[in-house]
Amino acid sequence: MKKFLIKLSLYSLxxxxxxxxxxxxxxxAQTSYTIKDDGLREGKAExxxxxxxxxxxxxxxxxFSMYAFNASNVAQSLYxxxxxxxxxxxxxxxxxxxxxxxxxxxxxxxxxxxRDIWSYLGYGIAYKDSVPFSSKISYVSxxxxxxxxxxxxxxxxxxxxxVKAVDLDAGVDLSKPIEKGYVSYPSxxxxxxxxxxxxTRAKAFNHMVWACKERPAxxxxxxxxxxxxxxxxxxxxxxxxxxxAPYVKMLDAxxxxxxxxxxxxxxxxYGVKHWDYLNMPLPEKAFHDYDHLxxxxxxxxxxxxxxxxxxDFISQR
Numbered sequence: 001m002k003k004f005l006i007k008l009s010l011y012s013l014x015x016x017x018x019x020x021x022x023x024x025x026x027x028x029a030q031t032s033y034t035i036k037d038d039g040l041r042e043g044k045a046e047x048x049x050x051x052x053x054x055x056x057x058x059x060x061x062x063x064f065s066m067y068a069f070n071a072s073n074v075a076q077s078l079y080x081x082x083x084x085x086x087x088x089x090x091x092x093x094x095x096x097x098x099x100x101x102x103x104x105x106x107x108x109x110x111x112x113x114x115r116d117i118w119s120y121l122g123y124g125i126a127y128k129d130s131v132p133f134s135s136k137i138s139y140v141s142x143x144x145x146x147x148x149x150x151x152x153x154x155x156x157x158x159x160x161x162x163v164k165a166v167d168l169d170a171g172v173d174l175s176k177p178i179e180k181g182y183v184s185y186p187s188x189x190x191x192x193x194x195x196x197x198x199x200t201r202a203k204a205f206n207h208m209v210w211a212c213k214e215r216p217a218x219x220x221x222x223x224x225x226x227x228x229x230x231x232x233x234x235x236x237x238x239x240x241x242x243x244x245a246p247y248v249k250m251l252d253a254x255x256x257x258x259x260x261x262x263x264x265x266x267x268x269x270y271g272v273k274h275w276d277y278l279n280m281p282l283p284e285k286a287f288h289d290y291d292h293l294x295x296x297x298x299x300x301x302x303x304x305x306x307x308x309x310x311x312d313f314i315s316q317r
Contacts, residue, residue, distance in 0.1 A: 046095060048085060056070065059182070060298040068180060203250075238275065243290060
């Protein structure tokens, strides 16, 4: 029995060392979440950009005349948009505008699935205050071993030495650091002509919107966010980023009309503007894929947003 325990210990030792090494590394590794959290702590933002991956890649803060910061992220829901903002709001004395990404599916999900825990580890914000005990004490457990060791692998590869964030999507530009919360897709991902990929993506969003049972709660939470911003003299603006035209046609027209009616009710009730650029005409090279802009598309779109801010708000003051 003693020999068996010794052999078991020797066999387990490499795994234990790997686990401890990964745990230590991950506690100090940077992700897009920790980088954005640190950036918001600087308190410089005059324009705050929120939303999911659409706004994450579409809104380039460097193109704005005022100091803009992109706090959106992949799969980020309105639930987290609100709580990230409220966490930092008292320390953003210059904040004037909050651009809230408002996509076809934005009112149809609050959980980010596996990324809920990523937001918790990066911002300290738990989804509905529910975090498993194991995730509170272990990064490897929180992320799952597969993702945890992938992040460790990326960190030691050298490929992420400039951009720093080891959680970024494949295809993003790793040659530049994240500036004002922004990272870009440098070029098209080559799937614009794949009808299969577009239809699959559209079908997933159509089903998400159709099956959603929590929309009233999501809208009520959003209304509370709008009221809080306006109470503090901050102007919220709904912004819909461009998508590739053939893909847009695959989205369910009836569900889109329903979504628009809900947005119209909010804009009328609270006097919030909705800048809808879903069908903005752009060249194909402005898209990374059917619902994300490339760096070129982000420059064009962000310049358009900046111009509209200047025209509709800033020049009127």
